[in-house]
Amino acid sequence: MAEIRVPTLGESVTEATVATWFKKPGDAVAVDEMLCELETDKVTVEVPSSAAGTLEEIVAAEGDTVGVDALLATISEGAAASSPKKEDKPAATKAEAKADEGGKTVDVMVPALGESVTEATVSTWFKKVGESVSADEMLCELETDKVSVEVPAPTSGVLSEIIADDGTTVEAGGKLAIITEGASGSASATEKPAEKPAESNAAPKGKDVENAPSANKIMAEKGISPDQVQGSGRDGRIMKEDVMKAVSAPSTSAPAPASVPRGPVSADDASREERVKMTRLRQTIARRLKEAQNTAAMLTTYNEVDMTAVMDLRNEYKDLFLKKHGVKLGFMSFFTKACCHALKEVPEVNAEIDGTDVVYKNYVHMGIAVGTPSGLVVPVVRDADTMSFATIEKKINELGARGRDGKLSMSDMQGGSFTISNGGVYGSLMSSPILNPPQSGILGMHKIQERPMVVGGQIVARPMMYLALSYDHRIVDGKGAVTFLVRVKEALEDPRRLLMDL
The missing domain is CATH 2.40.50.100 (RNA polymerase II/Efflux pump adaptor protein, barrel-sandwich hybrid domain)
Known part of the structure; x- marks a missing residue:
């Protein structure tokens, strides 16, 4: 006993x-x-x-x-x-029964999710219970606040039980599924799904979740509805501390998906709408961008740059550059170099506020905003100020490809000190980028467009681009912001200045 x-x-x-x-x-x-x-x-x-x-x-x-x-x-x-x-x-022990028939069972666990990331949401299962799997074959995809993580099979066999269904929030190191080694997947593929809802071990969903007894007691005493409390327990279970937070927190601190309630919608309109839950990545993007607006004294200053010199230099050397370095010479390396050059002269744009201190960075970890099917991500080119044009282009291409494929890790997107966002690739002529906190500056690139310019007393057509620098006015003064943008403009209009450190 x-x-x-x-x-x-x-x-x-x-x-x-x-x-x-x-x-x-x-x-x-x-x-x-x-x-x-x-x-x-x-x-x-x-x-x-x-x-x-x-x-x-x-x-x-x-x-x-x-x-x-x-x-x-x-x-x-x-x-x-x-x-x-x-x-x-x-039903929770049926995997053990299969182990007796076919072989030992192997647990499929949540992998390490990255620094400071403790939980993820099961996004998609690629396999069903009863199907055969091979070692390293992708079983499911997890979604965190920043990246998607694919979970491979640790061994070959049959997927005998799925413990965390689609939409379930799991912690790092938690159990996702069970694989039975050496079992056959032909007989069990149809019987398991029917038994799954009756599993005693299955986590309760939605309104079936039992809140903590102490939480129910306090909610009854305070006259609070469970809908007014955000549960932090497993499967959204409301705990005692959740109720205490809801009681003590001011109403303005309660997170809300929208600042204005949705108005009435007719039945006809409602039948033609589609409601889709925001992904964790999109929720994080929305939260961080709003936090940036609420926290920083954000201001944007503009300028324009004549791209003639950069385009001529690029056209002259692009073939030799590709032949020697194996990568195309793009505009991003010029802008990265120009920003690194300007940040040395105006270090407060490369700094951040920490409480009552200002932290100046004696390095440049350049964030490059990349649009992906899941949303905007900002991978970081570390020590960009020490890199050559070729190294920068290779690193940007590598991070961009991994971002589009959903292969970026948390470490790829942490520690940036300044960010460049290129809305011009989508045709944007001018915009005001939002800071990527806790950074104090972000440069917005835009579409190159031929416009009439006065050069030497003559009106000529020039390839022009608007530049926008959004900055935190708490740490960066107007003079510093304008100086930074002018130095970027000067470096791009005469790239030789970058070689001579002028």
């Missing part, structure tokens, strides 16, 4: 509330399978099974308050194996 007791709950925490039991007496359990969830004042603690067998007795029911090391339940070890009953066996 194995005893399940309350684990250590953390420093100065002596008791917890039993929030949810995932198993019932008589259910078969496996080693490390989650039995119940405990709720403390600060965190939610999952209690795993210390042995395989049958859950004999639940001592502490849901809602009970228990101390550290208190008895929660007892397990009869080996009982499930001695008297198997197919009709009584929970």
Whole structure:
């Protein structure tokens, strides 16, 4: 007989509330399978099974308050194996049954998601339960705030169970699925989907999620509806601290998808609309851009540049450049070099505010905004100020291709000190780019368009481009912003200045 007791709950925490039991007496359990969830004042603690067998007795029911090391339940070890009953066996252990028939089971886990990223959403499963998989074959795709992560199969076999369905939020290191090695995928492909909804281990969805007992109590006392509280527990479960935040937070701090409520829509119009949930990437883009507007004293200054010199130089050397370096000579390397040159003269544009300090960067990590099917991402060319034209072009091409293919990692998009955004590739003639916080400056490039210009007293057609520098006026004065943009203009209109550091 194995005893399940309350684990250590953390420093100065002596008791917890039993929030949810995932198993019932008589259910078969496996080693490390989650039995119940405990709720403390600060965190939610999952209690795993210390042995395989049958859950004999639940001592502490849901809602009970228990101390550290208190008895929660007892397990009869080996009982499930001695008297198997197919009709009584929970669906969660069917993967183990397949293991007995075909081979051992292998867990598919959530991979490392990147620095400071702790959770992701299961975007798409490429395989169904019962299908055969090969080692390294892509099983599913996870979506984080920044990137999409593909999860390969760790071994060959049959996908015997999907634990986290599409749309489920999972934590780094969590379990996604189970693969049975050596099993055949022909017999189980049709039977499993029908049994999936009845799994006792399946996470409750939507309105079936049970909130923490203490949370329900406080909501009842305060007269708060669950719709007014954002749950932080598993599957959106509302915890005690979530209710306390909703009670204490001012109404202006509550996140809202739109600043103005949607107006009434006729039934005819509604039938012709399509409602699609925003991806985590799009939600993050919206949140960060709005934060930039709310936090920074953002201002934009404009200028225009005659692109004749750059275009002539590019046309003259593009074939030799491609032959020697294996990459085309584009405009981005000129703009990157020009910005690096200007940032040395106006270092506050390459700085950021940290509390009451200004952090000046003695390097240039250049963010290059890239449009992808999923949204705008900003991969970073590190130490761009030390790179040659060829190295910059190669790095931009590499990051751009990975961005379009959804292969960028979190490290590829962290640490930028300044950003360049090229709206001209989409035909934009002029715009005001929004800062990429915590950076203090972003340069907007635009469409090259022939316009009449006065040169030497004569009106001639010149390829002109509008430039826009958005900057944080808290740290960058108007003089510094104008000086920066003038230096970029001078370097592009006479690229020889870059070679002579003028």
